[in-house]
Amino acid sequence: MKKHRAFLKWAGGKYGLSDVIRKMLPQGDCLIEPFVGAGSIxxxxxxxxxLLNDINQDLINLYQILKEQPQRFINDxxxxxxxxxxxxxVxxxxxxxxxxxxDPYFRSLIFLYMNRHGYNGLCRxxxxxxxxxxxxKYKKPYFPQAELEFFAEKAQRATFVCEGYRDTFARANTGDVIYCDPPYVPLSKTASFTSYAGNGFGLDEQADLANAAEEVSTEQGATVVISNHDTIWTRKIYENADKLKSIKVARTISQKGNGRKKVAELLVKYNKK
Structure with missing residues (x-):
């Protein structure tokens, strides 16, 4: 399968891990992503x-516009x-x-422009x-035309929503597959970067997400896979998962270039069937 890059630069994007994650996802009619981000999975x-959800309204508006008016949007x-x-x-x-x-259309155009012209592809x-x-300060920001076209074409199979993750979980049916890529548990007190949409995603939410995953797999018969940092704390909140897999990942976001070391990530699966 040819790999496809997202058209947005995105902190914590899953392009590099998409092969590993795909292998953990079972077959099913529908993939639900409560934290779609740039959409690499x-x-x-x-x-x-x-069914693709994100709490960031600008992101979801952009995806919806690209799905409905691809050529006009890409040209503009x-x-x-x-x-x-x-x-x-400027x-x-x-x-x-x-x-x-x-205006959602204007905001979508400028959101894409700022994503490619702004510092480090951050969204804050x-x-x-x-x-x-x-x-x-990039010499020549890349215009992701091919990536936009591929996304627009594939978006014809997608429904986009902007709501809390619990609401998205509630939409799951038996046999659906849910992949969660929440803001990660910080590895240190200074590394907390969770304000993608101006809303904190703290330890209470992390624990609640683990509970929601267990509930939806037990009660609704869906399979849930979650990515996070591999820490003592995440292993504790995911202790009821059916499978845990630890992988080493090179970090690409760091204040100092020499601080880009490999860290352990955890992939957990809830599958009660």
Whole structure:
């Protein structure tokens, strides 16, 4: 199977792990992702139907628009990727227009532009909901035309929703497969980066997600696979899982380039059938 990259740069994206994760996912009619992010697992699996959720409304609006108006959106987005727009003053002007706008189409165009022109491909909002990633200073930001086209084509099999993960779990039917890629448990107190949508995903939510996974596999007959850091604490909250697999992964996000070492990740599976 040819591997497909997401069109967005994304902290914690699963492109590099998609083969390992795919092997843990059983067959089924529908793959449900309560934390879809940039969609690498969606793009690198083959299910008849997908239910893709994220708490980030900008992300879901962008996906919905790309599904419904692919050619118009791709053409308009390409016009924003010009050398003239790859300047800090233009970036900050567009960012400020984005934060002032409530038009989903305009916000989707600028969201893609900021994702490729902003610092390190981060997606971050302040407490009042304003996008606040600084300018990235790239020589020539890449316009992901082929990736956008592939996503738009595959999105015809997907339903996109923006809600809490518990609501998405409630939609699962017997035989469905759920893959969860939540914000990870921090490895250290300074490494906590969970504000993708301005909402914290703390230890209470981590434990609740493990409970939800166990419930949906027992009561609704769905299989659930979750990714997280491999720590004493995550092993404790996932102690009722049916399978645990630890893998070493090279980290690509770090303040210091030399700090990019391998860390252990955990893949857990709840499968009560």
């Amino acid at each position: 969606f793009l690198n699996t083959d299910y008849d139907h997908y 987005a390409q016009r924003v990727f010009t050398p003239e727009n790859n300047q800090p003053e 970036y900050y002007q567009l960012r400020s227009e984005f934060n002032a706008s409530d 909002y302040n407490k009042s909901g304003g996008y606040n990633v600084p300018f990235g």
